[in-house]
Amino acid sequence: MTVLPSTAPLAGVHVLDRCRESVRPALAEAVGRLHPWVGEMAAYSFGWCEVGGTPVAASEGKGVRQALAVLGAEAVGGPIEAGTTAAVAVELVHAFSLLHDDIMDGDTARRRRPTVWKAYGTGPAVLAGDALFALAVETLAAAPGSGGAVRLLSVALGDLVRGQADDLLFATRPWTGPERVRPKEYRAMAGHKTGALLGCAAALGAALGGAPPATVAALDRAGRDLGVAFQIVDDVLGIWGDPAVTGKPVHGDLRERKKTFPVLVALDTPVARRLAELLDSGEDFGAAAALIEEAGGRSAALREARRRIA
Ligand code: GRG
Numbered sequence: 001m002t003v004l005p006s007t008a009p010l011a012g013v014h015v016l017d018r019c020r021e022s023v024r025p026a027l028a029e030a031v032g033r034l035h036p037w038v039g040e041m042a043a044y045s046f047g048w049c050e051v052g053g054t055p056v057a058a059s060e061g062k063g064v065r066q067a068l069a070v071l072g073a074e075a076v077g078g079p080i081e082a083g084t085t086a087a088v089a090v091e092l093v094h095a096f097s098l099l100h101d102d103i104m105d106g107d108t109a110r111r112r113r114p115t116v117w118k119a120y121g122t123g124p125a126v127l128a129g130d131a132l133f134a135l136a137v138e139t140l141a142a143a144p145g146s147g148g149a150v151r152l153l154s155v156a157l158g159d160l161v162r163g164q165a166d167d168l169l170f171a172t173r174p175w176t177g178p179e180r181v182r183p184k185e186y187r188a189m190a191g192h193k194t195g196a197l198l199g200c201a202a203a204l205g206a207a208l209g210g211a212p213p214a215t216v217a218a219l220d221r222a223g224r225d226l227g228v229a230f231q232i233v234d235d236v237l238g239i240w241g242d243p244a245v246t247g248k249p250v251h252g253d254l255r256e257r258k259k260t261f262p263v264l265v266a267l268d269t270p271v272a273r274r275l276a277e278l279l280d281s282g283e284d285f286g287a288a289a290a291l292i293e294e295a296g297g298r299s300a301a302l303r304e305a306r307r308r309i310a
Contacts, residue, residue, distance in 0.1 A: 019067035020060065022080075023087040027066075030088055030139055034131050041128035045095050045116050059111040059247060064230065065090040065201040072202035072219055078209015085143045086204035089153060090197060092136035097160055097197070099129035104168065105256055112247040140204070149207045152220070156200035163193025170259040175267055175276035181259040183268075187228060190261075194234070195227025235260035239289050251285035266295035 031042045043049040047060040066087035073083030101107075102115040103122055109115060117125035140146050140153055166189040170181045203220035211219075237246050238253040239262055253260050257279070266275055271291050278288040296303070 015071070016063050016067050019070040019087065020063040022070065023063070023066045023084055023091065026084045026088050027091055030092065030135055034135065037124070038128050038131045041116050041120050041124060042095065042132055044113075044119060045099060045111075045128070047111055047113075059113070061094075061111055063091070065094050065197055068198055068201035068223055068226075069205040072205025073209035074205075075219075076206045076209040076211035076215060078205070078211070082143075082208035082210070083205045085139060086149070086201065086208050089136045089140040089149075090201040090204060092132045092139065093153070093157065093160075094197060096129045096132035096136065097164075099125050099132070101164070103129075104164070105252075107249060107252060109243075109249050110247055112244075143208055146208065148213075148216075149204050152200055152203050152207060152216070156196040159192040159196035163189050163191070163196065167193055167258070171257040173259070175263075175279060176272050180267065181264060183264055186259060186261060186264055190228045190231040191224055194231040195224035198227035198230060199223030232261045235262055239292060251289065254279060254285045254288055255282070262292050262296055266292040269295040271295045 027046070028043075028048070031039050031046070033039075034042060040049060069086035069090050070083035073079070073086060098110060099116050102110055103117045103125055107115055108118045113119075115125075116128060120128070137150070137153070140149055143149065166185070170185070170189065173179050173181055199220040200223070202223040203216045206219050207216045235253065235258075238248055238258075238260060239251070241248060243250050249255075254263070263275075263279075266272070271294065275288060275291050275295070278284060278291065
């Protein structure tokens with residue numbers, strides 16, 4: 001395994017790049033403590049390595065959660081180490097959740113390369129995910145005064161499981177009729193699956209930075225709301241994003257019967273029946289996407305989400 005050196009400049013860069021650059025050495029140090037094989041899978045998932053001498057298209061991920069952790073600590077005037085430790089912990093949990101999520105969904109591509117389970121096998125990928133989870137808890141628990149922080153992370157982990165369970169169950173429910181998934185249920189699912197870790201990131205940075213509980217709780221709430229918005233954009237990208245940019249498989253969410261935000265919006269319009277037929281037949285997801293687009297024109301929220309990512 002080769003850990004690629006950083007090449008990005010440190011000044012005048014986007015905030016996500018700045019935070020990623022500042023966190024990478026501590027993250028690499030933590031990953032370097034893993035079993036070498038497990039560490040290689042972790043480094044592969046972070047986009048740092050070559051596998052068996054073959055270069056992989058390296059894409060590190062946006063680093064939204066680690067940036068929130070760094071910014072949470074900065075916002076309360078905490079020391080740099082507070083933000084870094086929180087960032088490493090949340091990024092490890094994020095990577096762990098992606099590894100396991102890709103196995104559950106059978107997704108074969110992420111960050112513009114084969115998923116870890118596709119490259120290394122399912123068993124090894126489960127193990128690598130477990131190792132990242134354990135490393136996150138160890139990292140946080142080792143920080144000075146981290147009792148409250150460990151609790152914050154534990155609550156977020158429980159919420160992640162809750163959101164993932166709902167997401168998986170939603171896929172088994174019909175598109176239309178009384179058993180259909182309601183927007184309120186989607187909101188709760190996204191708040192857990194995605195919002196919990198974004199909220200936890202900002203809250204952990206602030207907590208380790210010495211902020212009072214009310215500040216920590218406020219950042220947690222704000223991050224959770226941001227996470228729901230983030231999930232909606234992720235859903236939009238899952239249907240109309242450029243796979244070369246997003247690294248997501250074409251129409252993967254539709255194929256997996258995911259009850260994503262654009263689909264739920266479209267199912268609340270007169271095209272619902274035709275859309276349900278198209279999605280159930282699984283023959284033409286392009287036509288389904290076009291129908292969702294047509295119906296989505298009626299939703300201000302969806303129009304705005306698409307305008308912002310255009
Ligand atoms: C916590 C014990 C425990 C289990 C986890 C697998 C699982 C249960 C939850 C899945 C959570 C999950 C994968 C949510 C998806 C959130 C999401 C929008 C991921 C994509 O995030 P980006 O766009 O990815 O920030 P990058 O690649 O940029 O890092």
